[in-house]
Amino acid sequence: MAYETIIVDTADDVATIRLNRPDALNALNQMLLNELCTALEEADASDKVRCIVVTGSEKAFAAGADITEMADKSYVDMTAQAYFQNQSRRIEQIRKPIIAAVSGYALGGGCELAMMCDFIIASDTAKFGQPEINLGVIAGMGGTQRLARYVGKSKAMDMNLTGRFMDAEEALSSGLVSRVVPAKKLMEETQSAAQKIAAKSLLASMAAKDAVNRAFETTLAEGLNYERRTFYGLFATQDQKEGMAAFQEKREAQFRDK
Numbered sequence: 001m002a003y004e005t006i007i008v009d010t011a012d013d014v015a016t017i018r019l020n021r022p023d024a025l026n027a028l029n030q031m032l033l034n035e036l037c038t039a040l041e042e043a044d045a046s047d048k049v050r051c052i053v054v055t056g057s058e059k060a061f062a063a064g065a066d067i068t069e070m071a072d073k074s075y076v077d078m079t080a081q082a083y084f085q086n087q088s089r090r091i092e093q094i095r096k097p098i099i100a101a102v103s104g105y106a107l108g109g110g111c112e113l114a115m116m117c118d119f120i121i122a123s124d125t126a127k128f129g130q131p132e133i134n135l136g137v138i139a140g141m142g143g144t145q146r147l148a149r150y151v152g153k154s155k156a157m158d159m160n161l162t163g164r165f166m167d168a169e170e171a172l173s174s175g176l177v178s179r180v181v182p183a184k185k186l187m188e189e190t191q192s193a194a195q196k197i198a199a200k201s202l203l204a205s206m207a208a209k210d211a212v213n214r215a216f217e218t219t220l221a222e223g224l225n226y227e228r229r230t231f232y233g234l235f236a237t238q239d240q241k242e243g244m245a246a247f248q249e250k251r252e253a254q255f256r257d258k
């Protein structure tokens with residue numbers, strides 16, 4: 001499918017979706033988010049994709065929701081259009097693993113989009129922030145909720161109330177990102193992580209994603225029950241037989257997602 005605001009490249013079991021509005025530092029408008037959701041859903045449904053990467057440019061992953069698109073909207077407009085709500089839900093429904101590869105600015109909706117992915121690999125130039133407070137509003141797609149779960153109350157309050165940016169080193173030490181790599185190596189390292197994931201059983205990686213996400217929605221006891229039942233359930237798959245046989249036979253497992 002032809003897109004105007006993103007570029008999709010699928011190779012070696014990995015779909016890489018690049019946000020592409022360079023003149024606006026990849027600011028998220030309705031068209032971009034709709035195209036992103038469509039590309040994610042296509043990747044989720046494709047038997048050629050086992051892991052998804054979402055990235056931006058060297059200067060910006062995304063500098064937030066598009067302020068120009070929002071500036072003149074009223075409360076009624078935002079509510080009636082359920083602005084960005086449908087797209088957030090569509091992103092949350094994706095079952096395959098998604099890595100955010102972040103270089104440069106990931107601000108406002110950009111930081112929130114990165115946090116909607118399953119984990120973030122950042123370049124050493126990355127800058128994260130929830131600067132909506134400077135615009136007289138607050139975060140609207142997870143910047144008060146997901147960020148608090150990633151980095152705790154104190155830093156989430158600091159970021160949301162002062163609007164300051166967090167550099168890559170601070171993002172790593174506070175748990176917002178899983179790794180920081182030199183800017184020039186960002187895509188190489190991310191592709192290598194994506195290839196590692198793509199080599200696993202997709203049934204197992206989708207179950208792992210689902211179970212980890214469950215940890216943020218339920219009690220520990222319920223989460224542990226959910227995890228155990230999911231673990232038992234994977235013993236109904238051929239991939240479990242293959243994975244354990246390959247270990248015993250000291251060879252690489254050949255998973256078939258069955």
Ligand code: CO8
Nearest residue numbers: 023024025027063064065066067068083084108109140141
């Ligand atoms: N929206 C629209 N255009 C933008 C945005 C944006 N968020 N960010 C940058 N741009 C545009 C600039 O207007 C500029 O365009 P032009 O060249 O036509 O003037 C171009 O991108 C380049 O930007 P700058 O010249 O400002 O570049 P600098 O390197 O000087 O500064 C910054 C980079 C620091 C990133 C700066 O552009 C900036 O502060 N941007 C805004 C960041 C921000 O406030 N983000 C939060 C937006 S609000 C939001 O994300 C809410 C999400 C929740 C929605 C949920 C709904 C339910």
